[in-house]
Every structure is written in C-alpha cells, then in structure tokens.
Amino acid sequence: MGARALYSVAALAAVLAAAAKASPEGSSSFGTGVSAYAFDDAAYSYCDAGYPVSQGYSAVPDAKLELVQVVVRHGDRTPVNLIPDDTTTWNCNGIEENIYLHGTDQPEKNSTGSFKQVIEIPTWNKKYGFSNQVWRGTCDVGELTDRGKAQHRLLGSQLRGVYVDKLGFLPSQLNGTDDIYVRTTHIWRTKNSAESLLGALWPERSISPEAAIPIHTYPEQIETMYGNTGACPKLTAIAAQITNSDQFQDFLRSQGPLMAKLIGILDVSGSSWRNSWDGYVDVVQTRECHGLPLPCSDRASAGTSTTPKCVTVEDAAQVRRNAHYEYTFKFRDHPLSQNYTRLAIGSLIGTLRDQIQDHIAGKTGSMKLALYSGHDSTVAPLLAALQASNRNMLWPPYASNLVFELWKKTDGSRLVRVIYNGQVLKLQPEFEWCDLNACPLDKYYKHLEKYIPTEIATQCASN
Template sequence: MQLFSPVFLASIYAAATTASASPAFAERDQSSSQVATTYNTPVSQYNFDDASYNYCQATYPSAQSYSSVPDATLEMVQVVVRHGDRTSYVVLPNENETWNCDGVEENTYLHVTGSSSRNTTGSFKQVIEIPKWNSKYGFSNQVWAGSCDIGELTDIGKAQHRKLGKQLREIYVNKINFLPPWLKDTSSVYFRTTYIWRTKNSGESLIGSLYPGRDIGSDDAIPMHTYPQSIETMIDNPTACPKLNTYSAQIYGSAPFQQFLKDQGPLMSRISGILGVSGPMWTASWSGYVDALLPRKCHSKPLPCRYVNGQKTTDCVTEEDVKQAMRNGSFEWTFKYRDHPLSGDYARLAIGSFLATLRDQIQDHVSGAASGPKFSLYSGHDTTVAALLGALKASNADMLWPPYASNLVFETWKKKDGSYVVRIVSNGHVLQLQDGQKWCDLSSCPLDSFNKYLATLIPTDIAAQCANN
C-alpha cells in the first residue's frame, strides 16, 4: 500500500472536514466495545463475497490446474505482482510490538563497467538498526522495537515470493517448456520494480526461485530496472500528475462516497478512538485502518486496545472490526478505481502509461520490431494491482483488496491461423469481468480487441492531460 501523500491529503481535506462534522463521527461511549454497523450505502456493487478471501496470502497459479490455450503457442509472459508480507506503515501512539526482519538482508557490491574484476568494493550487507535506547534518547513512538523499518518486507514476504517463483517455474519451465531451465542469457528476462525496497526484494526473491543457482558475478546479474520516483508509472503519482489530486477530491467528495463514510462512521469513530489517532487520513478514508490492522493480524499480533491515562484498557479492536474495516477498504478502492464516473479518467492518468508499457512490449514482440524478453516481471504494490484490475473492469470477487503476493499474469499466445490472443490470469484463475462490462473473454482475448480496449485507457499526451488547469 502507498499511504496518502501530503498533497493528496490536502486534496481531500475539504471533503473530510464536511464528513467529520457529521454525527456519524461523534465521540462514542468509550466503555462500549461493540457497534452495530449496517450497510446502507446506495452503491449496487457493494456486496462482496469474501468468504474465502485472505489478505495475508494470495493464491498462486498451479501447474496441476494450468492448461494451455487450445491450438495456440505461448509467445510471451508478463507478470505483475504486489510485494509480499510487510510491516505496517502506521506506528500507533502506544506502540509496544516488536517486528523482526533479520532474514531480509541484502548483500550489495559495485563493479566498474567494462572491468574484468567481479567487484571493486567488496560486499556490504543492508541492516536496519533500531537502537534499544530509541524511546529514551531518540524519537519515541516513531518506530517499534526490533529490526524492521516501516513498510519493510518481512521474512514471510520473502518466502511468499520464493514460493510464487517456484510455482511459475513449475509451469513455464517444467510443465510446458516455455522458459529454459537455466538462464544463459539474462536479456531473455526483464525485471522492473518500483523504487521501494520491499518491491525490489520481492522481485529478487521471485526470480531467485524461478532461476535458482545463479552466480553473483556481474555477467550473471539480471538488470533490475527502476524509474525515478518523479516519473514512476506503476503507482498513482500525483506529484508527477497533479490532475490526479483533482480527480481524487471529486471521487472522495462525491455524494455516494460521503454517504458511505457516514454509514460507516460509528465504526470508524470506534476504531480511531481505540488506536488513538486523528486527522484527515483517519476520517476521509479506510486505507489507514487496513494498514494499521491487517499486518498485525497477519502476524498473529494482539489487536490494539484503547489506552486511558497511559494505561491499557480492555476496550480492544475485535476480529469483526478488522473484517468490517477490510470490507470497507475493498469498497473504497473499488469505488475509486472502477465504479465512480471519473474512475476511467483516473485510471488513464494513474496506470495508463504502465498499460502502454505492457501493450507496447507485446506489440514489439508480435511485430518482430524488437527481440524482447519472453518473461517480464513487474514488482509493484497493491495500488498497482488494484488500479489495473479496476481499469480492466474486474469482477467484485477480483476487486477485493489485493492480498500480499498478488499476481496478475498477461500471457500472449499465437494461434495456428497466425492471429494472437491474450489471456489474463489473476491469482491463479482467469480474470473475470464485472457484469455489464465484459468487453472480452480474458481466457482468450483477440489481441486486436485487447489493444482496442487499452487504447481507451492510455493517455495521448500525459503532460497536457496531467496539468491541473
């Protein structure tokens, strides 16, 4: 998850101020530990079937259930993933948990371009150090105890992507012989990640299992491509595209969303009171609540309790509170990325340039314009996956908040008649589309139809369209 930037928070502050004045956000009796919450939001797409949903772990594609597109040959695979399990971005006012990431250490070295030597600096190991005296001499309640930074990939997250890489190897190497068993030419694999360490480490873990046993020499190194933060296209980037702030303010300030906030206000007030948090992030959106609660639940840590005069009480967040907060977060993102009248405009500027990257990579391959890689990995965030799913008009079941290690696979196949089709697999199953929005059968979508739909989502002049005027 990418928590709201200060710029984005400012853009929705006016809507948040109006909503927070509603009686739904009034302080509740702190002695009560239960709230009766109902769904009255007048949005028809609000009913999600989340009985088998697991935020902590996405479902992987399986070699046992994998089958080829009939009468076709696989030409290219593009995989977009969310990073694995991570620590929270929210350090609570009364934080008393310990987070350890001792198994997530990265050795790095430098080498001179063109030099025959393997490296010129020796090896260095990244270590997060949180001194034990931090709360006494440092910055109290700015981080927890242990060896994890905020938002850092955990040992579990690393293992999740190692398993995903293994599953992909079983399919594309062992079962259908699409990829070679050993990577002799690193140019046959393309790896791009956002500038955040957890996406880098997740991608490294995945490719480390897809192609194990590689040497650490520079000749064996797979290039890890990143864009500068200022022009990143795999996440919503309002800094580069100010118009996104305008669209966000309109979406979050719309009557249906404000009604949703009002309906869920009692629960929001209850949880924020227990957490001891306040401000626009905690009144205008459920994203912060998902981030504060779900990482702790995934690690079986105690759910937060209210503190009064420095003393912990028995008024705590419940399992039902967490489930409801998760549903609210899923609705919020579905409304933002798929269902609001401005969602298409938002998608065009938030993820359209990345969709163009995927499209152009396919086109270069099928046209023979470039001998591109057979396998590409794009390691991103929940916002990356959610924005793609919303833009594609995914079904409600697929629009649930992307779990850790979510995987979206774009396969390009060549039919016997020379035509091309695209198959999209989401967390192990063919992506299903929202009722009334079935623009193509994604088990075998003709490339022309695929490109025609993507053309509606790709900006024609990103600089001009992003200008906030």
C-alpha cells in the same frame, strides 16, 4: 469516452443495484449501508494470494505461447503507517542484503568485500533520541518480511512449474539475461520481492557478475507503476471529487462509528484517516497476518470509562470490507473512475501494450518474460481497467499476481489470456467485454485504448 462514463450518478447506481440482484457474484450497491454490499469475500485472505498451479493449467488449443507479462504486488511487509507508543516487535533478521560495489574503472566483480544493511531501532530514553515513534525489533517501515520473501519464492516456483516444467516456454537454466525484463518501483520491498521470485524461478542461476539480472527502476518523481500525485496533480483533484461525492460520503457516514473508534484507539489524526480506509488496512492487516495483537488503548474517549479499548477481529473484518468498497468505487465504478484510473496507471497499461506490439514487430529480441513488481496500488487499478468482477476487485492480497499471456494461433491470429492469482480473470457480468481466457488481440487493444493517456503531462496538469 467509454459508454460507462455516460451514465449519470443515479443511473449508474440503479444499474449496479439491479445487477446485484441478477448476478450470483453480486455487485456493489452504492448509497447503502455497508451490510448491503455483495462482495464475495468468504474465501478471501489479505495475507496470501492464490498462485498458478501446473496441474490445473492448460495451454490455449492450437496456439503457441509468445510472451508472458507478470505484474505482482510485493509480499508481506511491516506497516507503513506508524501509531504512537507502539509496543509491537517486528523482526527482519533474515532480510539482509549483501552489497557489492565497484567503480566504473574497476572489473565487474567484487574487489572491496561485501557489506550489509542492518536496521537498528534503539530503545529511546528521550535524552539523545525521540520518544517511541516506531515499534521494537529490527524492521524498517514497510520492509519486506521473511514471510514476504517466502511468498514470492513460492510464486516463483509455481511459475517455474507452469512455464518451465510444463510448457518448456522459459529455459530451465538462465544462462543470459536476454530472455527477461524486470522492472520494480524504487521502493525496496518491490525489489526484494522480485529477487525472491526470480531466485525460485531459476534456483540454480550463476552468481557471476555477467549473469546478474538487471532490475530497472524509474526515479520516484516519474514513477508510473502507481498513481503518482507528485507528477500528476490532477489525480489529487479527481480523488477529492470522488471522495466528496454523495455516495462516498454516505458510505463514510454509515461507517462513522467504527472509524471514530479506530481513530481513538490508534490516536491518529488528519484527513487521510477521515476520508480513507487505506491506513486502517495497513495497521490492522499487517498485524493479523503475523498473529500479533491488534492495537489497544487505555485512553478514555469523551463520556466513556477508562476501560482499555481494543480493535477486535470483527472490526478488522469490517475494515477489509470497507477497503474493498473504497478501491472498487474509486478505481472502477464512480463516473470519474475511468479518468482517475487512466491517470493513475494508464502509462503502465500503455507500456504493457507497447511491449506486446514491439514483440510482434520483432523489436524485443529473445525476451519471453517481463516482470513488473509493484504494489496493491499497481494491481487494483489494472483490475479496475479490465472491469474485473467484484470477487476479483477485493483488495489485492500480498504477492498478488496478474499474468498476461500472448498466444499465436496456427492461423496467424493472436490472443491474450489474463490470469489473476491462479484463475482466469472474470469480468463484471454487465460489462463483460471479452472472454479473458482467449481474448482476440484487437479486441484487447480496443478496450485498453480508453485507459491509455495520449499526453500524460498535459492531462495531469491540475486546473
């Protein structure tokens, strides 16, 4: 167990409060009102992440790049949380996939013509359908938007500028698929994000079937790119302990009036809306990123007038701050966070480590790039496991990109560099275990070890 987990709750709060005064970036001060949080979010945008830029990029001196692992959040999407009687219109007319199928006994080329999926949202008249349970337009729930596609095309072009044009590390043309490994979750927006990114990384790639890039996915029941509570019941138990802690309950109470206001406006209910800010981020930020009106309601709360109430821009900003705090507290700073993060994302961390080890052992062939397309719940726990600074623990924006580079020095030693949204990842000053501009591989391994489960099925069993 790492030294952090040995702190008592009171001792941890005292350490973090002291660090807030000592560090220019600040650190969260738990058990206080949200106004006392020291997150540096002045330049933060949930709607767009930063990107690697070739002009400001420099290679590690006296070293050769050997492997690049990229973990990304999908791009801009429609909401996943529905609110009653939503009148918003979402259009996804540009998100049409041409599908080609062939039997196993048929040639690997289209022989049946192409098909495309079209999302149809009828205007319900309650005669043959349900009352309005979803918005208007042509978008499915949680679907990647045109904006989301563009974000990953931009990311792909920026990665090309660094790793193809500047370093010559990746080939200019992808003539085969041995140089790349791609994995996404089973959810379509992560697949579409990867497709958009790769389409810009290699914009003139052949469309022949033999040039198709395999996109690997796990069945939902065994997914490891986010906290899989179905496969790991222990996660639910730990999350409940964290949520029920004095610090988190103090936090919820301090923000109780805002939460009550939002519950009234959105007309939502259930424990997930009372114990977490996740749903509010989803409802509010998806609309803000598209310049759509924030939700309003003319329903009267007890003891109030019938004047319509709306979510304000100030409310939305506070929702973001609350969400930053929640993610940081749950994944990084609660005494149970290390175990929570281990069970949530440790299998992926182990996969990334093993991939490096296999590369060094010559078991990965000519593979140079591994792309993992996931969610905010993929990126945030990884940042927490690395002990990222508060500035880097802000809720991961759309198309957030976490890049792990493996370099081999001329003396034979190896280094890892970690870049998040275009900048070398900065760590908490009080827990700075390595310089992630050039971290010795053995030191990198040692830090990751405590976040990699040994027997995940056994450790995930609820007791």
